[in-house]
Amino acid sequence: MTSIDTTEFVEVETGTLKFENETQQAKFELGTCMAVYKWEELATAVENSWGGANSAEKRDWICGVIIDLFAESKAVDVQLIEETLLYAMLDEFDTEVDNDSGLEIAALVMKFYKQVSEQKYDEIAQLYAKWLEKKERGVQNHHVHVQEDPNNPDVSDNEGEEEVENEAEAEDMAIDIDEPELVEHQSAELGPIVDDDGFELVQKGGRRSKSRR
Template identity: 30%
Template sequence: MVPAGSGCRRECSASVPSHHHSHLRIYMASSSPPQSSVFFARGVIARLAYWPALRIAVDQGWGGPESAEKRTWLASVLVDDFEEQIPKPDLDYVEDRLLQVMADEFDTNLEDGSAEAVAKDVIRLWEEVSVGKTELLKEFEERADKLKGKKVDVEEAAGDNSDWEDMSDEEDEEDEVPQLSERPRPPKEEPEVDEDGFTTVKGKGKNHR
């Protein structure tokens, strides 16, 4: 399940062993997975689908030709984490997982706080579907459906006052020459030369030769 050339292969091997998915497929083939697991997987896929940072990375192909597959793989990793780990992953763990995959798979270092927001939503989703609630799942899927087929707006995705946007602005300011505002100057008067060859200079007071 780890994409070819994945930078996360070594670091994630402990939590996502290579033989895990074969066991998961056997389990799913022999019996239907719990309904809560299906809901959770659907919700995670939907939540990642409208995460602006990941949408940009996939749309721009920052993860290579398999960018879309890597997004699906990330969803499966998160689902496996919650299905297998005891105790369940906390906020820091999920956020670190998201940041790690974005860095390793998409060469993107996020400082906009969006990974934390996604992590909070994933944890809320797990808590709700575990007790049979599907309101959050429906919300995520509705939001994801609205964005299907739409190109991502980089400026909108970055968000207002985000660190990502601020960093870009600072870099642009360093590259650009400051534009200074100056008061308008009166036109320069050319000196007048009389018939005798003397130059007349106009001043505020008298004329001088």
């Protein structure tokens, strides 16, 4: 991974970091959403409903929280963005992420902000185009598959691995951006998750317990 400067920041002397130009603000909001959607750990949590039935809405809420960091502050650094992402994952999805993936997404958000300030939108547009292409193909790469318990002889031979049906339903983004609407992919509720030793992982309240990578 390329070295990331956690002290990198942007600031203004007066007002907040929200762009006064509507086009710039819309592009930054889109870029922020695309960066958050790119976070694989969050995509996994959403597609497996670790945050409950409204997991997709929670992801949109996280996008809004990051956007508000800039709209309500005079200065924002990469570390603040990362901490906000990690706290949101823990609070909303009961999932603790202890790798550098949150830092990478935070750095991408900062990169997009600086590009938008220079009215450079190409990278955001490319990422958005790739997201649309992936959505149209119906690509789903983040599902946790439920495995048969090899230590339970009472399981019927007719009971194979459970299939998880995926639904792709169109939803309005929680953030009002000047781009085509994003489409959320939500999966049906998963059954028990069994590890390699045949032990069922504990899930509480319909939400997966903390997952460390």
